[in-house]
Amino acid sequence: xxxxxxxxxxxxxxxxxxxxxxxxxxxxxxxxxxxxxxxxxxxxxxxxxxxxxxxxxxxxxxxxxxxxxxxxxxxxxxxxxxxxxxxxxxxxxxxxxxxxxxxxxxxxxxxxxxxxxxxxxxxxxxxxxxxxxxxxxxxxxxxxxxxxxxxxxxxxxxxxxxxxxxxxxxxxxxxxxxxxxxxxxxxxxxxxxxxxxxxxxxxxxxxxxxxxxxxxxxxxxxxxxxxxxxxxxxxxxxxxxxxxxxxxxxxxxxxxxxxxxxxxxxxxxxxxxxxxxxxxxxxxxxxxxxxxxxxxxxxxxxxxxxxxxxxxxxxxxxxxxxxxxxxxxxxxxxxxxxxxxxxxxxxxxxxxxxxxxxxxxxxxxxxxxxxxxxxxxxxxxxxxxxxxxxxxxxxxxxxxxxxxxxxxxxxxxxxxxxxxxxxxxxxxxxxxxxxxxxxxxxx
Numbered sequence: 049x050x051x052x053x054x055x056x057x058x059x060x061x062x063x064x065x066x067x068x069x070x071x072x073x074x075x076x077x078x079x080x081x082x083x084x085x086x087x088x089x090x091x092x093x094x095x096x097x098x099x100x101x102x103x104x105x106x107x108x109x110x111x112x113x114x115x116x117x118x119x120x121x122x123x124x125x126x127x128x129x130x131x132x133x134x135x136x137x138x139x140x141x142x143x144x145x146x147x148x149x150x151x152x153x154x155x156x157x158x159x160x161x162x163x164x165x166x167x168x169x170x171x172x173x174x175x176x177x178x179x180x181x182x183x184x185x186x187x188x189x190x191x192x193x194x195x196x197x198x199x200x201x202x203x204x205x206x207x208x209x210x211x212x213x214x215x216x217x218x219x220x221x222x223x224x225x226x227x228x229x230x231x232x233x234x235x236x237x238x239x240x241x242x243x244x245x246x247x248x249x250x251x252x253x254x255x256x257x258x259x260x261x262x263x264x265x266x267x268x269x270x271x272x273x274x275x276x277x278x279x280x281x282x283x284x285x286x287x288x289x290x291x292x293x294x295x296x297x298x299x300x301x302x303x304x305x306x307x308x309x310x311x312x313x314x315x316x317x318x319x320x321x322x323x324x325x326x327x328x329x330x331x332x333x334x335x336x337x338x339x340x341x342x343x344x345x346x347x348x349x350x351x352x353x354x355x356x357x358x359x360x361x362x363x364x365x366x367x368x369x370x371x372x373x374x375x376x377x378x379x380x381x382x383x384x385x386x387x388x389x390x391x392x393x394x395x396x397x398x399x400x401x402x403x404x405x406x407x408x409x410x411x412x413x414x415x416x417x418x419x420x421x422x423x424x425x426x427x428x429x430x431x432x433x434x435x436x437x438x439x440x441x442x443x444x445x446x447x448x449x450x451x452x453x454x455x456x457x458x459x460x461x462x463x464x465x466x467x468x469x470x471x472x473x474x475x476x477x478x479x480x481x482x483x484x485x486x487x488x489x490x491x
Contacts, residue, residue: 089130232255240281351367
């Protein structure tokens with residue numbers, strides 16, 4: 049082979065390297081990044097297991113490893129960040145307590161390896177039976193929103209809208225003298241359903257025992273409400289990413305005024321009776337005969353009590369309204385969920401406060417990372433004391449008695465906030481004949 053042929057051959061190899069080498073480098077770099085990311089996922093999962101943060105708070109994905117292809121689509125669409133990761137080439141919940149039930153992961157999975165479920169093997173959740181149309185086993189009674197396990201605002205709004213779509217298509221709508229539907233509750237699901245009933249010219253009545261917003265109206269002042277785009281009847285797509293309680297309620301009030309929807313506030317539902325044509329709903333102000341009922345009441349209508357001496361004292365409340373009212377006070381907050389942590393951290397930021405946060409378990413497994421960080425910061429500043437694995441023994445006018453790791457602590461106290469969740473109105477549901485199921489990681 050002559051020199052000229054060698055030069056030509058060398059030139060061809062050089063040109064090949066020019067084109068191929070960048071591709072090889074890109075592939076190797078991509079592989080390295082993926083390996084680094086997956087190592088972080090593994091480390092994060094191990095840290096959460098050690099900390100006991102393994103129980104999702106609500107609706108969450110159950111991933112079938114036999115179907116999963118490790119494509120990472122589920123993790124990429126999750127609005128909450130590192131909830132799902134890749135462990136040994138399969139998707140897995142690496143940050144379970146951060147999951148708030150968006151459901152985007154299940155929609156994104158190309159092989160249907162993800163099922164959305166309630167509860168876990170360790171922690172059961174009571175859920176009323178509803179079918180795909182949000183109708184219970186009692187024909188004509190529908191459930192949407194928090195009562196059905198959908199605490200996330202966007203999901204509740206969507207359920208309220210879809211439930212009303214189902215109701216308006218039922219036989220007999222618009223006929224006879226009875227109302228088409230009575231909507232009980234004006235939280236996210238009830239508000240959305242009311243807009244839907246108004247848009248379709250249904251004969252409806254919406255009753256709300258307190259004010260617009262339901263559970264949302266009880267959130268602490270200034271609380272950030274995380275939402276995703278939602279479809280509101282008569283309004284269209286609402287694109288909120290981070291909005292405060294006050295801003296969201298203000299928006300809903302404007303929508304209500306502009307659309308002319310009718311909501312009877314300060315009117316509480318007292319009983320439901322069956323009739324030949326449907327139901328009779330009795331409230332504190334009226335009696336309504338209706339073909340259908342949509343229950344959009346919350347799960348926390350009846351606060352869960354501790355059952356300890358002194359709980360009846362006037363200084364004991366079951367939700368935080370305004371942290372400022374506790375300025376210069378010694379406050380005990382009881383609970384381990386987001387409401388408890390938000391209350392403790394918010395009060396601890398007020399001048400002159402001293403806060404004790406008591407929780408019976410060893411870790412805040414049901415609270416978001418954002419709230420755990422706020423509590424840790426307040427604890428580091430010295431105006432919040434966290435007592436894990438503790439129980440309240442007695443509440444006295446000027447102090448509280450707490451058992452902590454086998455020791456009895458008596459702490460001066462001016463106010464007590466119990467954020468231990470609510471009691472599902474199982475009695476009312478069973479009286480109506482509605483089936484209630486305890487979910488242990490099932491849909």
